[in-house]
Amino acid sequence: MHVRSIFISDVHLGTRGCQADRLLDFLRDYESDHLFLIGDIIDFWSMNRGIHWTPAQNTVVQKILRRARHGQRVMLIPGNHDEAMREYDGVSFGDIEVRLEHIHLAADGKRYLLLHGDEFDQVTRYHRWLAVIGDVGYNLLVRVNASLSRLRRLLRRPGYWSLAGYAKSRVKRAVSFIFDFEDSLIHAVRERGLDGVICGHIHSAALRPVGDIIYVNCGDWVDSCTAIVEHHDGRLELVRAWQTVAATANRPASVLPAAVPPAPTLDELPQAAIACNGTATRL
């Protein structure tokens, strides 16, 4: 399918979590005039602790460079995980422009502010050390949780320690975190007299009007595998990777990615809750 623009964020290349294969499927299915990379594309933070670079991740980079070379407009707006790029505001690397933020004029005349969004996240802005600890702690917590339940079984402890209760309170905090983030972004966009914002960072895809402002979040390619596309009439659409798969069902079954699990319900805590909390702290 050919669209006017593609917006993606939070690919986190260089990490184990990056779902590069799915992104490649998506890029195969969608061609565009503009490609906006809205931050946390390469994860330099976690690469400090060890690089996980797969052939598929390599191909992602090659495909993006190829698009730029072939005349598509490719813009990189750095996020906090690739903040080293922020020193290069206004610089073009070959065919890729780097901008801290950009105002995108859609085909229908609407003006959208494009930015990663971590400036509006109180945790990464004022408590960077907390975000880094959260990043490391998340992986640790998942492992600890597994051994903890093994230990409890071994000790034949009756009942179940309320990790679920603990986790649920964490979910509430994660939810209010997302709410605060969106709220302050929308406020800033309204102040600037724009029609909407297209951001990333919180790994929670969205496309909805909030009063007079259109709030759009690209989601990520770690958990949800989502992107935003702009059609030639200016209409925005939230694309989920499994829709892409459905649209290309004529491909041999063997190469289709596994089905995406449904969103976790509260009953599936604590695992889901930990994942959710982790998302909030390792953005």
Ligand SMILES: [Mn+2]
């Ligand atoms: Mn981020």
